[in-house]
Amino acid sequence: EAGVAQSPRYKIIEKRQSVAFWCNPISGHATLYWYQQILGQGPKLLIQFQNNGVVDDSQLPKDRFSAERLKGVDSTLKIQPAKLEDSAVYLCASSSIGTARYNEQFFGPGTRLTVL
Amino acid sequence: RKEVEQDPGPFNVPEGATVAFNCTYSNSASQSFFWYRQDCRKEPKLLMSVYSSGNEDGRFTAQLNRASQYISLLIRDSKLSDSATYLCVVRNSGNTPLVFGKGTRLSVIA
Numbered sequence: 236e237a238g239v240a241q242s243p244r245y246k247i248i249e250k251r252q253s254v255a256f257w258c259n260p261i262s263g264h265a266t267l268y269w270y271q272q273i274l275g276q277g278p279k280l281l282i283q284f285q286n287n288g289v290v291d292d293s294q295l296p297k298d299r300f301s302a303e304r305l306k307g308v309d310s311t312l313k314i315q316p317a318k319l320e321d322s323a324v325y326l327c328a329s330s331s332i333g334t335a336r337y338n339e340q341f342f343g344p345g346t347r348l349t350v351l
Numbered sequence: 352r353k354e355v356e357q358d359p360g361p362f363n364v365p366e367g368a369t370v371a372f373n374c375t376y377s378n379s380a381s382q383s384f385f386w387y388r389q390d391c392r393k394e395p396k397l398l399m400s401v402y403s404s405g406n407e408d409g410r411f412t413a414q415l416n417r418a419s420q421y422i423s424l425l426i427r428d429s430k431l432s433d434s435a436t437y438l439c440v441v442r443n444s445g446n447t448p449l450v451f452g453k454g455t456r457l458s459v460i461a
Contacts, residue, residue, distance in 0.1 A: 266446055268448055268449075270448075275359075275453065276453055276454075277355070277438050277440075277451030277452050277453050277454055278395065278451050279451070280448040280449075280450075283447075283448055285446070291447075291448060326394060326395075328449075330446070332446065339397055340397075340449060342394040342395050342396070343394060344393070344394050345394050
């Protein structure tokens with residue numbers, strides 16, 4: 236079974252530039268998450284989708300970050316304009332729609348963003 | 352108070368040693384508990400779920416104390432390949448986001 240795919244794997248930009256990340260979840264997984272992991276920290280949720288609807292975006296800095304999942308499959312996360320503190324790894328995860336307490340989330344390899 | 356707290360380490364232990372990691376969580380409504388392993392520059396991967404009765408998977412034993420809101424992971428007979436960061440994770444219900452601790456770094460030394 237193919238895992239969660241993300242691209243690009245690495246990105247270096249200057250502050251105030253824009254950047255976009257792409258995620259393709261595991262086939263059939265209705266729930267998709269974007270997490271931000273800053274060096275030395277655990278991942279922190281940015282946004283959760285169920286199919287093409289947003290479930291939780293309370294921690295998404297909406298003045299500069301946006302995300303969409305138009306057809307309920309692939310998703311893109313955009314930062315515009317980027318700040319130095321956005322340097323982090325952006326992890327996409329997906330899970331099936333079940334509500335079982337131990338419903339597993341599967342992570343993609345992440346996109347490592349460096350803002351100069 | 353952070354939702355999930357764990358000692359960042361590093362823990363430097365010799366091969367064959369037994370090492371234990373602890374974690375506390377603040378939300379008493381949390382329903383699910385996990386330990387994830389993250390290798391350097393890699394994504395987190397599920398190591399094991401943590402059940403109320405405690406559970407074991409080979410050299411790894413996880414315990415949950417709901418009254419104290421405390422989770423532990425014990426690794427017996429440490430191997431070099433166990434070197435990684437171990438992330439304590441909680442979740443409120445089946446389809447909600449994971450809440451991660453900062454992770455505890457383990458180095459197993461030959």
